[in-house]
Amino acid sequence: MSGGRPGRLAALIAALVAVFLLMPLIAVIPVSFTPNRYLSVPSGAWSLRHYRDLITNPGWGQAVWLSIRIGLLSSVVATTLALFFSLGIWMLRPRFATVLMGIALLPMVAPPVVSALTLYFLLVSLSQFNSVVAYDTLPGVALAHAVMIAPFAVVLITVALAQVDRRIDLAARAMGAGVLTRVTRVILPNIRFGVLTAFFLTFVLSWEEIGVTIFVTSVNVITLPRMMWMGLRDNIDPAIAAISVVLIVIVVTVILAKTAVQILQRRRSARKTA
Amino acid sequence: MSNATRTFVLLGPLLAFIGLTYLVPFLGVMRWSVTLPEPGLGQYQAALSDPLILSVLVRTLRICTLVTLFSVLAAYAVTLIWVRGSPAQRLAIELCILIPFWISVLTRAFGWLALLSNRGILNEWLQSLGILSEPLTLVRNEFGVIVGMTHYLIPFAVFPLASAMRNLDERALMAARGMGASRARVFRNVFVPMTAAGILGAALVVFVFALGFFVTPAILGGGRSVMVAELIYLYIFQIPNWGLAAAVSVILMVAVGVLLALLMRVMRPPVPR
Amino acid sequence: MVASLDLTLSGSWKGRGLQNIKAAEIGAEGIGKRFGSFAALDDISLTIGRGEFLTLLGPSGSGKTTFLMILAGFEPATFGRLTLDGRDVTKMPAEERAFGMVFQGYALFPHMTVEQNIAFPLKVQRRSAAEVRRRVAEMVEMVGLGGHGHKRPAGLSGGQQQRVALARALAYEPPVLLLDEPFSALDKNLRGQMQDEVRRLHRETGTTFVFVTHDQSEALALSSRVAIFDHGKLQQLASPQEVYERPANRFVAEFLGDINILPLTDVAPDAAGACGRFEGGVIRAAAGAGCVSGLLAVRPEYMRLSEAAPDGNAVCARIDEVIYLGAETRLELRTRGGIALTLSVATAALPQGLRQGAEIWAGWPEEQGFFL
Numbered sequence: 018m019s020g021g022r023p024g025r026l027a028a029l030i031a032a033l034v035a036v037f038l039l040m041p042l043i044a045v046i047p048v049s050f051t052p053n054r055y056l057s058v059p060s061g062a063w064s065l066r067h068y069r070d071l072i073t074n075p076g077w078g079q080a081v082w083l084s085i086r087i088g089l090l091s092s093v094v095a096t097t098l099a100l101f102f103s104l105g106i107w108m109l110r111p112r113f114a115t116v117l118m119g120i121a122l123l124p125m126v127a128p129p130v131v132s133a134l135t136l137y138f139l140l141v142s143l144s145q146f147n148s149v150v151a152y153d154t155l156p157g158v159a160l161a162h163a164v165m166i167a168p169f170a171v172v173l174i175t176v177a178l179a180q181v182d183r184r185i186d187l188a189a190r191a192m193g194a195g196v197l198t199r200v201t202r203v204i205l206p207n208i209r210f211g212v213l214t215a216f217f218l219t220f221v222l223s224w225e226e227i228g229v230t231i232f233v234t235s236v237n238v239i240t241l242p243r244m245m246w247m248g249l250r251d252n253i254d255p256a257i258a259a260i261s262v263v264l265i266v267i268v269v270t271v272i273l274a275k276t277a278v279q280i281l282q283r284r285r286s287a288r289k290t291a
Numbered sequence: 292m293s294n295a296t297r298t299f300v301l302l303g304p305l306l307a308f309i310g311l312t313y314l315v316p317f318l319g320v321m322r323w324s325v326t327l328p329e330p331g332l333g334q335y336q337a338a339l340s341d342p343l344i345l346s347v348l349v350r351t352l353r354i355c356t357l358v359t360l361f362s363v364l365a366a367y368a369v370t371l372i373w374v375r376g377s378p379a380q381r382l383a384i385e386l387c388i389l390i391p392f393w394i395s396v397l398t399r400a401f402g403w404l405a406l407l408s409n410r411g412i413l414n415e416w417l418q419s420l421g422i423l424s425e426p427l428t429l430v431r432n433e434f435g436v437i438v439g440m441t442h443y444l445i446p447f448a449v450f451p452l453a454s455a456m457r458n459l460d461e462r463a464l465m466a467a468r469g470m471g472a473s474r475a476r477v478f479r480n481v482f483v484p485m486t487a488a489g490i491l492g493a494a495l496v497v498f499v500f501a502l503g504f505f506v507t508p509a510i511l512g513g514g515r516s517v518m519v520a521e522l523i524y525l526y527i528f529q530i531p532n533w534g535l536a537a538a539v540s541v542i543l544m545v546a547v548g549v550l551l552a553l554l555m556r557v558m559r560p561p562v563p564r
Numbered sequence: 565m566v567a568s569l570d571l572t573l574s575g576s577w578k579g580r581g582l583q584n585i586k587a588a589e590i591g592a593e594g595i596g597k598r599f600g601s602f603a604a605l606d607d608i609s610l611t612i613g614r615g616e617f618l619t620l621l622g623p624s625g626s627g628k629t630t631f632l633m634i635l636a637g638f639e640p641a642t643f644g645r646l647t648l649d650g651r652d653v654t655k656m657p658a659e660e661r662a663f664g665m666v667f668q669g670y671a672l673f674p675h676m677t678v679e680q681n682i683a684f685p686l687k688v689q690r691r692s693a694a695e696v697r698r699r700v701a702e703m704v705e706m707v708g709l710g711g712h713g714h715k716r717p718a719g720l721s722g723g724q725q726q727r728v729a730l731a732r733a734l735a736y737e738p739p740v741l742l743l744d745e746p747f748s749a750l751d752k753n754l755r756g757q758m759q760d761e762v763r764r765l766h767r768e769t770g771t772t773f774v775f776v777t778h779d780q781s782e783a784l785a786l787s788s789r790v791a792i793f794d795h796g797k798l799q800q801l802a803s804p805q806e807v808y809e810r811p812a813n814r815f816v817a818e819f820l821g822d823i824n825i826l827p828l829t830d831v832a833p834d835a836a837g838a839c840g841r842f843e844g845g846v847i848r849a850a851a852g853a854g855c856v857s858g859l860l861a862v863r864p865e866y867m868r869l870s871e872a873a874p875d876g877n878a879v880c881a882r883i884d885e886v887i888y889l890g891a892e893t894r895l896e897l898r899t900r901g902g903i904a905l906t907l908s909v910a911t912a913a914l915p916q917g918l919r920q921g922a923e924i925w926a927g928w929p930e931e932q933g934f935f936l
């Protein structure tokens with residue numbers, strides 16, 4: 018241990034856990050090639066019918082497009098609000114900053130089902146006054162998603178701001194720069210990576226959101242996770258396996274590409290210093 | 292711009308947003324809990340005396356406790372390798388944590404169905420080998436729920452543990468080795484106690500998450516081992532009793548609030564001596 | 565007194581090309597700062613003359629940074645009033661005061677090049693593009709960074725970064741330049757160079773400089789006046805020579821360099837100053853002010869060694885320690901009454917045969933002893 022590597026037993030247990038973590042993801046693959054209409058392992062004949070189904074059934078395409086729109090809308094709203102808020106906390110250092118932060122992070126720390134019921138209450142109440150931002154509408158779902166993902170954007174942007182040397186902001190102020198100049202010319206350029214990350218993460222969170230979505234949609238707004246949920250509840254539709262394989266391939270590709278790029282960069286910088 | 296205007300412009304929007312879309316509606320939910328179907332604390336009484344609801348609460352606690360135990364143990368081994376293993380081991384573990392973490396909870400639950408259900412891979416395989424004649428029931432029960440939730444929550448336990456292990460003072464370990472302690476002894480008597488705060492933090496995070504968790508139990512429990520979150524769903528959409536759903540939600544919120552307060556104490560110890 | 569100072573200082577830079585007509589006079593009246601119940605600053609009153617180079621000197625935690633932050637407008641004062649050329653600016657926010665500021669650790673904008681850093685305050689003031697270009701070139705030249713204009717701060721050495729910070733703060737000709745321990749991260753050689761640089765920039769721009777340091781030699785070398793802080797109180801405000809040679813109190817005397825303090829008895833003022841008794845001998849001092857305390861202070865460099873009792877002021881002591889320091893040698897002495905003394909003697913002028921335990925006389929001129 019001390020300074021050295023963990024023992025063999027630890028490595029063995031970790032390997033078993035790693036297998037446990039990957040097993041269900043791998044299990045999806047054979048199931049997606051079953052020729053049957055029900056969940057089963059293909060014996061002998063493999064079939065692409067469920068992949069074909071993803072293309073021929075317009076429901077899947079519509080669900081994907083809907084999820085993208087909701088994701089963009091809610092992540093833009095959430096990231097913008099979070100950016101203002103985090104900048105405010107960082108620049109003004111208000112009294113009770115921890116309390117304000119607690120309020121901002123509430124939807125993230127509350128039990129998901131309580132948030133879901135709360136947002137259900139909100140949208141049902143809003144439905145009584147208008148039909149645009151309402152229960153089972155696109156703007157309504159985007160609103161609910163924005164509430165759920167905004168705290169994550171706050172966390173990421175606050176972390177990015179914590180890396181910024183406060184004195185560069187003081188220096189800008191001392192030179193007569195107003196709030197707008199300080200934000201746009203001095204602070205934002207130094208946290209743009211954090212803001213982009215926040216935007217990306219909140220988009221992914223909205224894209225995957227299901228707990229709240231189940232509560233605030235019924236028949237009109239069928240996001241991709243909502244569609245998968247319907248295919249999972251009662252009779253399991255093997256098309257879910259096909260779409261799952263597609264999603265897994267995307268995630269694995271992105272993560273492997275990112276890891277490869279990182280490793281290459283590290284090698285290059287190592288060579289430079291050597 | 293005066294200071295007050297700045298505060299208002301910068302902090303106002305998000306606070307107003309969360310206030311109007313979350314705090315106010317939550318007050319509404321609280322109102323439901325004491326007004327539906329009739330004014331009074333009847334729903335709270337019902338929630339805490341109805342044997343059905345009590346059995347759900349007990350099951351929820353049992354499942355959450357087991358899931359917490361399993362995820363933290365599994366995460367501890369994984370994190371150990373991730374933080375202190377060889378570069379190749381680290382990379383492999385990192386991928387095994389990150390890939391499931393970024394994959395939707397639905398896909399992951401479905402993966403367990405594909406693996407464990409009656410016509411799933413495991414049962415087919417065991418039957419084709421002749422080990423089983425009848426399929427084993429591995430999902431649509433508490434076992435399935437525990438497996439699925441543990442799988443979902445391991446990455447969330449890894450992150451607090453990793454930060455605890457990274458911040459550990461290497462010199463204490465070397466000192467212990469220097470005093471002639473065996474590897475196993477150093478691990479048990481020095482390393483584990485030094486990461487105790489991380490273990491407790493990870494356990495609390497996982498437990499809090501598990502309490503309000505809805506999707507995985509609903510899919511892998513198949514309506515047969517209902518947990519408190521699914522109960523709330525049922526009281527809203529299947530057997531409408533909004534007052535009871537609201538009361539159970541408020542109870543859950545309070546429980547999680549207490550646990551989070553505990554978490555704050557653990558993560559930020561009062562004054563290090 | 566301030567008025568006369570003003571004249572002499574402005575006289576020194578009048579007629580130069582870069583002179584700063586905007587150099588301002590700052591007045592602080594009864595400034596106090598509380599953090600909760602803790603008094604970080606207590607009743608600070610002083611006037612900083614137009615074009616002056618004032619140094620705030622004091623031990624760590626004495627309130628120097630706090631005072632500077634109040635001057636800059638980053639922190640509100642709990643009590644007191646601040647004036648700029650007679651106008652009340654107590655409530656004016658930092659961005660309106662627009663004093664230049666140089667921080668410890670430089671605080672350069674990491675995403676901008678050297679030129680963009682220097683141009684920033686000019687653009688904030690909406691100067692014309694042509695003027696920005698001219699002024700940036702001038703400043704780059706002035707701090708000797710020609711050829712580095714397109715680099716980012718990360719690609720510069722510590723000294724170069726500090727020059728950029730100075731150029732950026734001076735580019736827009738602020739009425740006042742505030743510097744908070746700007747050189748504390750630099751090594752000793754570079755520090756010396758940067759001190760020369762700052763002195764030159766002050767002379768050439770004529771701006772009012774307020775400089776914070778806890779390095780006493782830096783303070784003495786650079787400033788026209790030194791303000792000495794301790795525990796949030798202003799202990800003395802005077803020229804470098806005066807604070808060193810005529811410290812207002814024991815704190816100032818001991819904070820600035822080594823000092824020997826002799827407790828005299830039977831002290832009485834007389835026509836020539838004052839005299840008193842120390843371990844049986846008579847000691848005289850040219851100035852009688854403050855003699856009631858009976859504590860006579862003498863800087864070690866004014867003490868001379870001799871084997872026999874000299875004429876005038878002298879005490880007899882035993883050598884405890886001889887410490888070789890290169891150009892100088894330090895001697896630790898102890899009088900018969902047990903009072904510790906320190907002496908610095910040029911190594912070249914060291915008497916032969918100094919041994920530990922030997923008895924020796926230390927004498928000093930009357931005018932170099934003063935009462936605390």
Ligand SMILES: Nc1ncnc2c1ncn2[C@@H]1O[C@H](COP(=O)(O)OP(=O)(O)OP(=O)(O)O)[C@@H](O)[C@H]1O
Binds near residue numbers: 622623625628629630
């Ligand atoms: N924001 C604050 N809250 C509470 N106390 C503070 C705050 N800022 C400064 N202080 C206290 O005020 C006192 C003066 O601090 P200040 O930073 O002005 O000292 P300084 O003279 O600049 O010291 P140094 O040479 O170490 O920089 C210190 O005791 C410090 O702890």
Ligand SMILES: [Mg+2]
Binds near residue numbers: 630
């Ligand atoms: Mg300071």
